[in-house]
Amino acid sequence: MSDFRLTVFHTVAKRLSFSKAAEELYISQPAITKHVRELEQQYNNKLFERKGNKIELTLAGETLLNHTEIILNMYRSMDFDMNSLLQKHKGLLNLGASTTISQYIIAPILAGFKRKFNEIELKLLTGNTEQIESALIDKEIELGIVEGRSKNQEISYTDFIKDEIVLVCHKNHPLAKTSEIDPSALPSYQFIIREQGSGTRQVVDHSLKTIGLRTADLPIEIQLGNTESIKSYLMHSSAIAFLSIHSISQELLNGELRIIEIKGLSITRNFYLIHLQGNQNPIVNKMMRFAMLHYNL
Known part of the structure; x- marks a missing residue:
């Protein structure tokens, strides 16, 4: 239901690449360019600047990215809540796990979750604890499982x-x-x-x-x-x-x-489950409850 142009813009902004965005979204690069230009015309602002072979967000682009992340998260929450009324569970959850957890802990959790909520799409990013926390701050993921705890005040830690x-x-x-x-x-x-x-x-x-x-x-x-x-x-x-x-x-x-x-x-x-402070994402909450239950059976 969300404006697909915002999804395109968000993907380009996070990857800082039109070609990578096209590959991820399974559409052509000219189509990516078209959607971004439409947004630039709508807001009468340039969203990206080219620096040699790379692109960077302009101030307008950074502003739009902040709003886009809020909007896309609200759409995911709305889809989940509306489908829950029909006893359906749909949506996307971007997860991150530090290396040890990704290799030895998380697989049975994800498999069990998919058996119970087959229509929720899961994507997993793997890195060290520092990288997973950075991905959470950058809103590349909504939920992480990590091996350590930093003093970042933006992150909420739950003992796992x-x-x-x-x-x-x-x-x-x-x-x-x-x-x-x-x-x-x-x-x-x-x-x-x-x-x-x-x-x-x-x-x-x-x-x-x-x-x-x-x-x-x-x-x-x-x-x-x-x-x-x-x-x-x-x-x-x-x-x-x-x-x-x-x-x-x-x-x-x-x-x-x-x-x-x-x-x-x-x-x-x-090991800790981590999400941003003030998290209101129902799919994140559902995964957290499921993971905690899995290891307390």
């Missing part, structure tokens, strides 16, 4: 499930037969670490400080951008790494990886 981060090594590592090591021994081993902005990295950095260590004190063999890469590297290396317990259940069961206990150190955290 507990996680434990453990130190692991390959089964053939010298530490594999050791039940516990002293924190002072950690700088004696090579480490694989996650990138800055990763929720796991943030929690590990903070926890090491409680035992008088910094990540900078540890010999870093390599930095990798996701858990699967770290697990694969561990299989061919004498390095060790901090990983979520949720991510290594199969490897522990198969005996490929072993947990190394650190005396006096337990690293636990919450």
Whole structure:
């Protein structure tokens, strides 16, 4: 029911590309250009400026984008509420999940939600915690599940499930037969670490400080951008790494990886459901209730 020109404009504004918008919306690039020009004529303002091979929003474009996001969200909410009267559940939910959650936690939630609400379309963006929070602030997603919590006042955090981060090594590592090591021994081993902005990295950095260590004190063999890469590297290396317990259940069961206990150190955290403060999106609320129920059965 919404003005399709606003959908076109919103897609171009978020992608800053006419060609990418055309690809995403399955229409031609000339059609994209036509819709944008009609809006520019309607408001007697230029919405985009070309900078070399790139485009940027003008002040008028930024203003229209702010209003467009509010309008499109209202249309989604209206569609959901009206369909609910007919006992139907339709709409689109743009989700974001940090890497560990995307790989090991969210799949059964999404599958269960789709079985119950088949006509709600789901789209999932994956990135580290920092990237997912940025996507939420930029309104590229409406709901995120992340591994850490920042101090951003625009974001509302809801405790989701507990996680434990453990130190692991390959089964053939010298530490594999050791039940516990002293924190002072950690700088004696090579480490694989996650990138800055990763929720796991943030929690590990903070926890090491409680035992008088910094990540900078540890010999870093390599930095990798996701858990699967770290697990694969561990299989061919004498390095060790901090990983979520949720991510290594199969490897522990198969005996490929072993947990190394650190005396006096337990690293636990919450995973969080996040949305913008003042959220009134009924589909977001429905997904949050469903996700919480799924992990409390």
